[in-house]
Amino acid sequence: MKGFAGKVVVITGAGSGIGRALALELARSGAKLAISDLDTEGLAETERLVHQIGAPVKADRLNVTEREAFLLYADEVKAHYGVVHQIYNNAGIAYNGDVEDTTFKDLERVMDVDFWGVVNGTKAFLPYLIESGDGHVINVSSLFGIFSVPGQAAYNAAKFAVRGFTEALRQEMLLHKRPVAVTCVHPGGIKTGIARNATHAEGIDAQSHAETMEVFEKRALRMSPDRAAEIILTAVQKKQARVLVGADAKLLDIIVRITGSGYQRVFATVGSKLIPR
Numbered sequence: 001m002k003g004f005a006g007k008v009v010v011i012t013g014a015g016s017g018i019g020r021a022l023a024l025e026l027a028r029s030g031a032k033l034a035i036s037d038l039d040t041e042g043l044a045e046t047e048r049l050v051h052q053i054g055a056p057v058k059a060d061r062l063n064v065t066e067r068e069a070f071l072l073y074a075d076e077v078k079a080h081y082g083v084v085h086q087i088y089n090n091a092g093i094a095y096n097g098d099v100e101d102t103t104f105k106d107l108e109r110v111m112d113v114d115f116w117g118v119v120n121g122t123k124a125f126l127p128y129l130i131e132s133g134d135g136h137v138i139n140v141s142s143l144f145g146i147f148s149v150p151g152q153a154a155y156n157a158a159k160f161a162v163r164g165f166t167e168a169l170r171q172e173m174l175l176h177k178r179p180v181a182v183t184c185v186h187p188g189g190i191k192t193g194i195a196r197n198a199t200h201a202e203g204i205d206a207q208s209h210a211e212t213m214e215v216f217e218k219r220a221l222r223m224s225p226d227r228a229a230e231i232i233l234t235a236v237q238k239k240q241a242r243v244l245v246g247a248d249a250k251l252l253d254i255i256v257r258i259t260g261s262g263y264q265r266v267f268a269t270v271g272s273k274l275i276p277r
């Protein structure tokens, strides 16, 4: 794809799924990569694939919840490449459980990765992105950052928070004439390991959780990560404020706009048959 040649791009959660697909497409497009993940095996595989393409790559184990480590990592990437242009705050986890059954600890764990991980990455790299004169923050929210469903309060809260944070940041960059574009990404169902790796509230039986996730994966996660990466990068090229990835994301966004809060009544009945709980 055009527009990425020579750009230094940082991708969190690059050991799998959308993060890996972004890394490979950016590598093919001539970018210089700084990839990270908590999962070192998955990360090593992405690094191997990037090497095959022949793009420069710096691969590091990074837990996005560890703020101090993230700040040091930003300094390291800047020292390594001399400049940083883009960060894709992509790392994320899924969790299922009703509010009544979810511990504070689980709520905080999901917020730590899915929201604070994005904040840590944005804050750590923002000074360098501004300094580059052509920066871009790409934060991955979700379709679940546009509407809520039963059983997803923790994930919904984190993804709505990412959206709020990202939309405010975009306006600040415009207001203060900073050379940094900001894009909020809302994927619909993408065929990755996210559902399989999801954890659940203690009260949910592990076997039934696994079965529900399998059904959810088959029914709802349809688009390939490669296609999702293409759509995201096209939006990045255009410096779009928001990107809805997939027909499901586009359709549900319209339904929520039309129905306002009315969608909640529908989803609490019909939706609960489709969305795992």
Ligand SMILES: NC(=O)c1ccc[n+]([C@@H]2O[C@H](COP(=O)([O-])OP(=O)(O)OC[C@H]3O[C@@H](n4cnc5c(N)ncnc54)[C@H](O)[C@@H]3O)[C@@H](O)[C@H]2O)c1
Pocket (backbone or CB within 6 Å): 012, 013, 014, 015, 016, 017, 018, 019, 036, 037, 038, 039, 042, 062, 063, 064, 065, 090, 091, 092, 093, 113, 117, 140, 141, 142, 143, 144, 186, 187, 188, 189, 190, 191, 192, 193, 194, 197, 221
């Ligand atoms: N797949 C979908 O249908 C879908 C839909 C909407 C939004 N998303 C979002 O897209 C992003 C990517 O998800 P995916 O579908 O590719 O899932 P995935 O599970 O394939 O990839 C997520 C990656 O994040 C890493 N990760 C998890 N916790 C981490 C941490 N604390 N620090 C660093 N890395 C960590 C995992 O090891 C994994 O490699 C996530 O933010 C997810 O919420 C996915």
